[in-house]
Amino acid sequence: xxxxxxxxxxxxxxxxxxxxxxxxxxxxxxxxxxxxxxxxxxxxxxxxxxxxxxxxxxxxxxxxxxxxxxxxxxxxxxxxxxxxxxxxxxxxxxxxxxxxxxxxxxxxxxxxxxxxxxxxxxxxxxxxxxxxxxxxxxxxxxxxxxxxxxxxxxxxxxxxxxxxxxxxxxxxxxxxxxxxxxxxxxxxxxxxxxxxxxxxxxxxxxxxxxxxxxxxxxxxxxxxxxxxxxxxxxxxxxxxxxxxxxxxxxxxxxxxxxxxxxxxxxxxxxxxxxxxxxxxxxxxxxxxxxxxxxxxxxxxxxxxxxxxxxxxxxxxxxxxxxxxxxxxxxxxxxxxxxxxxxxxxxxxxxxxx
Numbered sequence: 001x002x003x004x005x006x007x008x009x010x011x012x013x014x015x016x017x018x019x020x021x022x023x024x025x026x027x028x029x030x031x032x033x034x035x036x037x038x039x040x041x042x043x044x045x046x047x048x049x050x051x052x053x054x055x056x057x058x059x060x061x062x063x064x065x066x067x068x069x070x071x072x073x074x075x076x077x078x079x080x081x082x083x084x085x086x087x088x089x090x091x092x093x094x095x096x097x098x099x100x101x102x103x104x105x106x107x108x109x110x111x112x113x114x115x116x117x118x119x120x121x122x123x124x125x126x127x128x129x130x131x132x133x134x135x136x137x138x139x140x141x142x143x144x145x146x147x148x149x150x151x152x153x154x155x156x157x158x159x160x161x162x163x164x165x166x167x168x169x170x171x172x173x174x175x176x177x178x179x180x181x182x183x184x185x186x187x188x189x190x191x192x193x194x195x196x197x198x199x200x201x202x203x204x205x206x207x208x209x210x211x212x213x214x215x216x217x218x219x220x221x222x223x224x225x226x227x228x229x230x231x232x233x234x235x236x237x238x239x240x241x242x243x244x245x246x247x248x249x250x251x252x253x254x255x256x257x258x259x260x261x262x263x264x265x266x267x268x269x270x271x272x273x274x275x276x277x278x279x280x281x282x283x284x285x286x287x288x289x290x291x292x293x294x295x296x297x298x299x300x301x302x303x304x305x306x307x308x309x310x311x312x313x314x315x316x317x318x319x320x321x322x323x324x325x326x327x328x329x330x331x332x333x334x335x336x337x338x339x340x341x342x343x344x345x346x347x348x349x350x351x352x353x
Contacts, residue, residue, distance in 0.1 A: 001200070001222060001223070003126060003153060003154055003200055003222075004126060004153055005124070006079055006104055006105070006126060007079075008034070008035070008036055008078070008079055008223070009034030009035070009077075009078065010033060010034045010035040010078075010340060010344060011035075011202075011213070011217070011222060011223025011224065012030075012035040012036065012213070012223060012224060012225070012226060012340065012343060013035070013036040013038060013081070013107075013156065013202055013204075013223065013224070013225040013226075014026065014027065014030040014035065014036065014037050014038050014225070014226065014227065014230045015038060015083075015162075015163075015204060015225050015226060015227025015228075015230070016038040016039065016040040016041075016081070016082070016083025016107060016227075017040055017163075017164070017227055017230075017231065017322070018040035018041070018042035018043060018044075018083075018308065019040070019042055019043040019044075019046055019305060019308040019309050019311075019312055020040070020043070020044070020046050020047070020237055020238065020308075020309065020312035021040065021231060021236065021237060021238045021242070021312055022037075022038055022039060022040050022083075022227075022230070022236070022237060023039055023040070023044065023066045023070075023237040024039060024065075024066035024067070024068075024069035024070040024073065024237070025073075025235050025236070025237045026230060026233065026235050026236045026237050026336070027039045027066070027070040027080055027081075028069060028070035028071070028072070028073025028074050028080070028235075029073060029233070029235035029335075029336040029337070030078065030230070030336055030340070031070060031071075031073070031074035031077060031078030031079055031080050032073055032074045032075060032077050032078060033077070033078060033336060033337055033340045034077050034078045035078050035079075035340055036078060036079040036080075036081055036104075036105070037070055037074070037078060037079070037080055037081070038080075038081045038082065038083050038107060039063070039066050039067060039070060039080070039081070039082050039083070039103075040082075040083050041059070041063050041082050041083060041084045041085075041088065041094050041098065042085060042088055042305075043055070043059060043305055043308075043309065044059050044062040044063045044066060045057075045058030045059040045060070045061060045062035045063070046058075046062075046309050046312070047062075048061065048062050056089075056090055056093075059090075059094070060093065060094070060097050063082065063094065063097055063098065063101065064097055064100070064101040067080060067082065067098065067101040067102060067103055068101060068102075071102065079104040079105060080102075080103060080104050081103060081104055081105035081106070081107050081128070082098040082103045082105070082106055082107070083107045083108070083109075084098065084106055084107070084108050085108065085109060085110035085111070086108055086109065086110050086111035086112065086113050087110040087111055087261065088110075092115075092118075092119065095108075095116065095119035095120075096119055098125070099119055099120060099123050099125045102124075102125075103125050104124075104125065104126065105125065105126040105127075105128050105153075105154075106119070106120060106125055106126070106127060106128065107128045107130060107156060108127075108128070108129055108130065109129065109130025109131070109156070109158060109167070110130075110165055110167075110263075112129070112136060112139060112140060112143075113129050113130075113140070114139075114140065114143050114144075114147075116129065117144055117147075117148040117150050118148070120153075121148055121150055126153035126154065127144075127150075127152050127153045127154075128152065128153060128154045128155070128156055129152050129155060129156070130155075130156045130157075130158050130167075130204075131155055131156070131157060131158070131167075131188065132157065132158050132159070132160075132166075132167030132168060132184065133167075133179070133184060133187070133188075134184065134187035134188050134190065134191050136167075137155055137188045137191045137192070138191045140152060141191065141192075141195055141197075145195075151195060151197055151199060152199055153199070154199060154200045154201070154202065154222070155188060155192070155199055155200075155201045155202070156201075156202045156203075156204055156225055157181065157184050157185055157188055157201060157202070157203050157204060157205070157221075158204045158205050158225075159178075159179075159180065159181040159184060159203070159204065159205030159206060160172065160173055160178035160179070160180075160205060160206075161181075161205045161206025161324060161325035161326070162204060162205035162206065162227070162266065162324050162325075163227060163228050163265075163266045163267070163322045163323045163324035163325075163327070164227075164265055164266065164267075164322040165259060165261070165263045165264075165265045166256075166263065166264050166265060166266060167263075168264065169264070170256060170258065170264040173256050173264055173266075174256055181203050181205060181206065181207075181216070182216075182219060185201065185203055185216065185219055185220065185221055186219070186220075188201055189201060189220045200222030200223070201220070201221050201222055202221060202222055202223045202224055202225050203216040203221045203223075203224050203225070204224065204225035204226070204227070205324070205325075206324060206325050206326055207224045207225065207226050208226070208229065208326045208329060209342075209343060209346045210342070210343040210344060210345065210346025210347030210348070210349070210350060211346050211347070211349075211350045212224065213343065213346075213347045213350075214346075214347050214350035214351050215350070217351075218351075226343075227324060228246065228323050228324035228326060228327050228330065229326075229330055229339060230336070230339070231243055231246045231323070231330075232246045232247055232330045232332065232333045232334070233333065233334060233335060233336045233339055234333060234334070234335050234336070235335065235336045237312070238311070238312045238314075239312060239313055239314030240314065241314030241315075241316055242311055242312060242314060242319070242321060243333050244333075245268055245270075245311075245316070245321045245323075246268070246321075246323055246327050246330050247330055247331060247332060247333060249268045249323060249327040249328050249330070250328050251328045252269075253268050253269040253327075253328070254266060254267075254268060254269075254323060254325060254327055254328060255267065255268075255269060255273070257273060259304055260300040260301065260302060260303070260304045261304060265322065266322065266323065266324065266325065267320055267321055267322050267323060268321040268322075268323045268327060270316065270319060270320065270321055271316065271317045271318075272302075272307060272310075272317070272318055272319060272320055273320070276301055276302060280301075281301050281302065282301065282302035282303070282306075282307070282318075304320065307319060307320035308320050308322070
């Protein structure tokens with residue numbers, strides 16, 4: 001498929017997962033197969049030697065390094081995107097750095113990325129807002145047209161069954177009353193049609209296999225975004241312990257939690273979450289100022305950045321392990337190539353019925 005001047009042979013976007021879960025190793029392998037690999041920008045430099053002293057410079061340096069490395073791994077195949085949350089500090093500089101480094105797409109959510117075209121317009125980098133409602137898509141399109149004279153190059157719908165931070169309230173998530181992916185897709189496509197536009201829309205959140213992909217494409221989507229399954233791959237940048245957490249997860253282990261940044265999130269049960277429920281507090285010795293939404297005071301029980309870094313390093317006792325609602329279905333670690341082959345085989349079987 002073609003997205004403007006970009007070619008995507010496999011209509012699968014690998015979801016951006018931070019901190020450090022999806023860097024150049026995973027993104028490069030996904031792109032090499034002809035799909036879209038995604039590097040998560042949030043604290044991408046967590047393993048740089050000067051991260052504690054100079055987190056911003058470490059993150060920017062690491063981001064550029066990982067974009068270059070992912071493109072090298074992909075050997076010109078597929079696409080290499082960067083996920084940059086609007087909630088991160090230094091959003092503008094991070095976007096500019098991603099464009100300078102040659103990212104094919106900037107994917108942006110965790111709020112409305114209303115100024116994203118400021119950094120992508122007139123460049124070779126595509127602009128891809130993440131939305132969880134038709135209203136958000138409508139606001140973004142109107143704002144982009146009015147202030148930048150453009151429309152988004154693509155949309156990614158993130159439904160309520162995704163992992164990590166979620167764009168729904170806790171009551172909707174716990175009660176199961178949040179709109180389904182199908183409902184949101186239909187409504188977003190209607191908003192896109194009003195603009196007389198053919199903006200491609202990808203569906204994320206609870207997308208597991210090729211049959212799911214066939215379902216959404218049949219409903220009008222251009223493709224899908226899949227995240228959690230890519231954690232359990234050989235090329236994933238996370239520690240093997242994190243991968244095994246996903247493989248071992250049971251349905252009852254996957255839960256909705258309240259993030260220190262004030263949003264609900266989905267994660268796998270762990271010793272850290274258990275201790276937090278018992279009232280323990282784990283405050284950072286030093287705040288790196290990574291998220292604008294974080295209160296950065298004694299009202300938060302733990303530093304989410306430190307907990308996510310612990311997880312990617314394989315610290316079972318102190319890590320926070322984000323995962324989607326289908327994590328319990330993952331039963332083995334496999335290569336990215338085998339995973340995408342499996343998804344495409346399932347997809348082809350579903351569309352031929």
